[in-house]
Amino acid sequence: MSSTTRRDLLGGLSAAALGLGLPSLAQEGEEQAEGLAPEPNDSAAPSAKRANWGMVIDLDLCTGCSACVVSCRSENNIPLNGRADEARGCEIDWMSLLPLKNGGSSAADSAGAEGEHADPSEFIPIPCMHCDNPACIKVCPVNATYLNDEGLVAQIWDRCIGCRYCMTACPYSRRSFNWKHPEWAEEHRNLINPDVATRPDGVVEKCTFCYHRIRTAKEKARLDGREVQDSELQQLPACASVCPPRAITFGDLNDPESEVAHLAASPRARRLLEHLGTKPKVVYLSRDRREAPRSKAR
Amino acid sequence: MRVEGNSTCPINRGGVGPRGLAAPQVLYDPDRLRTPLKRVAPKGVALGGVAPGGIKRGLEAFEPATWEEANAALIDSLAILREENRPEDLAIICGRERGLMLDLFKRFATAFGTPNIFDGLSTANAPVALAALAQQGVAEIPAYDWKRANFILSLGSGLLESSCQLLAFARTKSEARGGGAGVRARILHASPVRSTTAQNADEWMPIKPGTYGALALGLAQVLVSEDLYDADFVEQHTQGFEDWTDGDGRSHQGLKSHLESFTPERVAKICGLTPERITATARSLAASRPSFVLAGQEELLAAGGLSAAMAVHSLNALLGALERPGGLRTQLPAPISPWPEVEPDEVATAGLSNPQRGQERRPTFGGSSLDAAAAALADAPPAVALLYYSNPIYSRAQPERWRRALEQTGMVVSFSPFLDETAAECADWILPDDTWLERWEDGAPSPILGTAGFGLRQPVVERLYDTRASGDVLIEVAHALDEGVADAFPWKDTKSALKKQLVGIYKAKRGSIVEKKGSTFLKRAFSEAFWFDETYVDEDFERTLATESGRFEFFSSALWRHVQAQATALGIEVDDVPAALGLEGPVDRLCLPDHRPIPARQRDYPLLLFPYRPSTYAEGSGANQPWLNELPAWVGRETWTSEAEVNPGTAREAGLKNGQMVALESPVGRAVVKLRLTTSILPGIVRLARGAGHRQLGRYARGWGANVMELVSGAHADPLAGIVALHGTPVRLGPLAPDEAQQEDRG
Structure with missing residues (x-):
């Protein structure tokens, strides 16, 4: 996993949305952006x-x-x-x-009528x-x-x-x-x-x-x-x-x-x-x- | 509380097996004994057997006591034995196979003066360890270099289900699979049962029960006749390959001519294979070097187990696998400081001059095993018996024999932290040990990597109850006895004895912990909890071939001397020894690897019983841990029950169906078990897990399944070694009696 911080998060997301491998677009105005970011519903993780x-x-x-x-x-x-x-x-x-x-490939597996008693491989x-x-x-x-x-x-x-x-x-x-x-x-x-x-x-x-x-x-x-x-x-x-x-x-x-x-x-x-x-x-x-x-x- | 692996330890590298994970259930077992207990009700049949209300009934026979009272009682009885010059009347049964606690008990026995100490190594690993003793001069099971091997032939080994170090073998198998040398090692497993280990192998080769020795010799014969063996190794480092003459001018048979009769055709018939299969397997072993052959340990606990183990060891020697990369290794000891030598005083020396119980009439190679001792102890019960890590009236063959011995013993002291069967039914005093999460001890690993390692077991919690580490109790008792015993224990407690051992590792200045200052070394040792040195020198034959000849002996001179001693003891000629042991053939065959068939089946008992140790509750010591009981003994099986597994053909002959409750009977016992049909087992065999059918050992262990050991007769012991057959008791299967069946239905 590349080493990124929360600041890069939104940039990464936007870039992904655009389908571009661009560097972070959110370098500027990150304070506001951070305030606007929706909290992931199960985590406060900065991934x-x-x-x-x-x-x-x-x-x-x-x-x-x-x-x-x-x-x-x-x-x-x-x-x-x-x-x-x-x-x-x-x-x-x-x-x-x-x-x-x-x-199954062993002798036991292919034991015909007794197949139902064969153990798993x-x-x-x-x-x-x-x-x-x-x-x-x-x-x-x-x-x-x-x-x-x-x-x-x-x-x-x-x-x-x-x-x-x-x-x-x-x-x-x-x-x-x-x-x-x-x-x-x-x-x-x-x-x-x-x-x-x-x-x-x-x-x-x-x-x-x-x-x-x-x-x-x-x-x-x-x-x-x-x-x-x-x-x-x-x-x-x-x-x-x-x-x-x-x-x-x-x-x-x-x-x-x-x-x-x-x-x-x-x-x-x-x-x-x-x-x-x-x-x-x-x-x-x-x-x-x-x-x-x-x-x-x- | 939760157990996690120690990632610095080279054996488990952070992994933990199911038994390790369930350890907190040992510590917090609600049925742990909380104080020393003194028996107040008479012991004997009155309190034996399945008592309704089980544990209450068991505990009712006891009264809590203080440690002062308990120790005083033990010290008094032991002092009398010393005063009356009969120290040999003390028997010590120590279930440990190696390590500090076994060393402490051995030391106590020597200083006290009793030859009657029986250890755990003599039970599980006996055939393989004794073969190494006979042919290599090393009384220890070999380790294997899995990582660098290309091909592994397993002869019935249960390393991935029955081994006590299951986790380490799981890791080593995965290393073989990962292919350390870039090659994925192929594992071929030959056995009558497609066990967990067989399921893990690349291929299962079904062979008839009790034919491992024959197969190994058949493979050896192909290697020799097709000139595929390591001639250089045989020439330089072995003895007894060709026929030879000893110092007394007596000529002996060598392996080569002995092998002539083990043609692929004959061996194929014995094992139930085709001659082509045997030839092809031998050629694969030779062509895929480095390769080695893995001997089963418990699986060789059968009549002729020693001869079979020697056959496997000899096959490895022919392959040139001994001490070579990708082959067998001989465990390197950790450089611990030895304790000062014990000097037995007059009383002790006299006591030690007596033969060990079970050795009076006919000595067995490698000394008495626990099982061989049972009969002798029952005939002449000792005055005092100390039981450590032992529950023989549950876990050994013919538990009734043990009960007889212990019920007649003057004073039985059990160190069990739990009210197990032996403690409940036979002990006069129970001096509960701390569990291993509460005490100081070493963690002596059994041979796995071959390299030196030393574990430090330390208390991770304050002790929960009024229990004491048995090592400390033993030292305290020794100190209270006369000087002859007391002086052999120049330590305050187990911890200081352990610290003394560590000095040697500190001074060796090698391996994973090297420190200038002793205190820093100790601090690191206790925090890392495992010291190891990954150096292993291959081809160090001087150290590893410790026989008198300094060579690997196809014809064991140690066994030859033993046969001579037997002849002297019995007052007969050497050539008559085989006949005296009920064996056919010339006497040389006793000292060579050989095949000894399981005695012919009886008409009344047409099947053979194969008990096995499941990876979960093992031989029964794990049955008080419900996490283990909730696991099936074998993947895909039912839990909380004993399933007798047989081939569908065998069941059909007996007119029995899958899932039916049936009666399993041997000449010595009877059990009610559930029938499970599976083609993973060859016809004629019944496989049943050990560990179930407890009468005691707490609420989780009691009252389910059947104890297979009650059916094991142990009658077919190895003729030379004191190995009692775990496998191969003749049994029969039949429907339940009508009233029994009704009861089962209601249950």
């Missing part, structure tokens, strides 16, 4: 161009260890599901690790896809969920009326409903992350791409008087920050220099249920046996 948050998950590196799943639960105060709720299918999951049946960690054309937001009767201007499918817990239309609409089943008031054993309350609100019963919840961490990173950059660096973003969400094989990369898809944009352009890149036109911003790198461009770092 230059609007970010478009996305994630790349390299299935060739993923070992199926589930660290991302536990990390997400710990970071986002997801209450314990417990045996009974899991059995009833009432569990809450923002990040799941699911088996992916994808054809891959595991697939599934957070919210943060679609650019999300099905879920279109059915929300109260605008509790919407696509924000940084490409996140956001959800306002307080506004949700619990109709669960969005859960039905999401083709990836990435939304969960709070069937009961979240409870923690007294001692386990020490595990609650103060940066993330707990959700009451009767509302739908979902992955936020750890928005609170993005906000903190921006805040920190602002205090340092600089731009958020791609290196700060790559492993920012809780799932990515712990991933032992570094299979998860996060960042700004609008920044052509970012690692995430570079990886998303790989010939191994695929998206889930792409034909539905949801335009998911979680990109998977397939476990292609052939050589294909890998991370720049390597």
Whole structure:
């Protein structure tokens, strides 16, 4: 990401609007311009161009260890599901690790009649896809969920009326409903992350791409008087920050220099249920046996 | 509270596995023990078994005590043993495999005078570590240079699911995939089960259970017969390749002639592969150098595990993979200062001259393992038993045998921070340890990179309850005993013992932390929490081939001496040893890599049981952490239950259906489990995760699933080493009795 300040922001925007790579047009009269600038509705961030948050998950590196799943639960105060709720299918999951049946080439996969008992050839960690054309937001009767201007499918817990239309609409089943008031054993309350609100019963919840961490990173950059660096973003969400094989990369898809944009352009890149036109911003790198461009770092 | 990775540590580089992330649930477990406990109800069958109301019943047998009372009780009983000149009546069961706490307990055993200390290394990694001891003279599992390898053949290894350092192996796999040398390493996994590790490999090669040794020898045979082996390495650094004659004038078989019978055709039949596949794999190994063969650790805990592990080690030697880039490495120790040598006094020397329990009649190679000790301890229970990181009546084979031993032991002291099965049902005193987020310790990594590293575990919170670090308790107890024991512990507490070790690293002036001033060094060491030195010298054969001959021994002279000792102990000729052990063939085969089939299946129990450690709650110690319980033992499986996984063909023969609750029976136990059909498992095998079926260990662990260890007979131990078979217990599957089925339906 190029190093810009809030002053360059409007210039950048105008230039982008004109489709020109011109230097800032707002160098003069910036005081007034700043006063007139509409506040981004979810952030006071001084980023230059609007970010478009996305994630790349390299299935060739993923070992199926589930660290991302536990990390997400710990970071986002997801209450314990417990045996009974899991059995009833009432569990809450923002990040799941699911088996992916994808054809298959091994002897076991092609075992004919017993094919239905074949195990997957891959595991697939599934957070919210943060679609650019999300099905879920279109059915929300109260605008509790919407696509924000940084490409996140956001959800306002307080506004949700619990109709669960969005859960039905999401083709990836990435939304969960709070069937009961979240409870923690007294001692386990020490595990609650103060940066993330707990959700009451009767509302739908979902992955936020750890928005609170993005906000903190921006805040920190602002205090340092600089731009958020791609290196700060790559492993920012809780799932990515712990991933032992570094299979998860996060960042700004609008920044052509970012690692995430570079990886998303790989010939191994695929998206889930792409034909539905949801335009998911979680990109998977397939476990292609052939050589294909890998991370720049390597 | 939340756990994040330490980005300066070269092993995890900021990553954290699921178990690390769930650590705060260990610290804040609502069912943690908060004071020392003293048993007030008699122990024994009355309180054993599944008690309704579980934990309450368990705790009701105890009364809270002060640390003064608890320590005094322990000191009194130990002092009597010393006064009565029978220190060997103390047994110490320490579940740790390496590191400071194991060293402290070993030190205590030596100064006190008991040979009866049993450690964790003897259980999980035994076959591979013992093969390295037999052939290389190093009693430690090898590390691997993943980054520079082109081709990795994994023989049943569970590094990506069962290893306790799962995260490090996830990282190393990703390095192999990333291709440090610009080449994406290919991973081929051979095993009867398409496990998580197999799913991560590029290809799964299904082979029959218990045939890893045969496959390794078959591959070796191709390398030798097609002249694809590293002749220079074999010539310069090995012994026992050709037939040879020893100093006593006795002629021995060498590997080369021993391999002649392992033709691809014969091995193909044993393993269930085609001869072409074996030949092609051997050629790939040779052509894709640097390549190495990865031995399973737990997977070789089966009859003949040592011979199979030696076969894999020999195959690596033939490939020239030892101590070469992209091959095997021998763990470099951190340059810590050694503690002063312990000088056992008269009482201790006499005590130490006794054989270790389980070694009286027939010594086993590498000493007694925990499992081999069980029977001996049950026959002659010790006066005092200390249990650290051990819950044997839940987690070991034939837990009933352990229960018998511990119920008859005069005084059982458990250091468990939780009311686990052994503490609840057998302990007279529970002296709860601090959890690892509250205490000082080292973090001794198991071999992964091969390079030296030393972690510093430090308290991150004030201790929550009236608990104490077991290291501190041990030192305090030692100080209160007579001089012979007390003088061996010239430190105030664990922290000062740890600091003494650090002096050596400071003085070495190398690696990641180099400081002129000692105080600055300490400050940095505690803040960075991990010291490491990434230097590794390849081809340092002087250090790494520590056998008597200074060479890699295809024919292990250490094993030969052991066989001779066995002959003497049994009062027979050396040539009769195999027959005495119930084995066929000449005695030389005991010292060479070999294939020993799993004993023929019984008609009543036609299937083989394969327990495995899931990456989540492991052998059961993670089952009190609900974040781990909410993960399936194997991706795509059900949570909060035990699923017995079998091939659809196997289920069809037994007339059973997917998802049905069934009875799984072995000659020693019975369990009710859910049936899961999958073609990821070859016919004839039942796979079941360990870690479930707790009777104790708190609210999250109790009351779901079945404990597979109750079915493991451990009957087919390795003939030479004290390895008890985890795999291969004969079992059968059948429908539930009608009343049981009704109960399950209601449940």
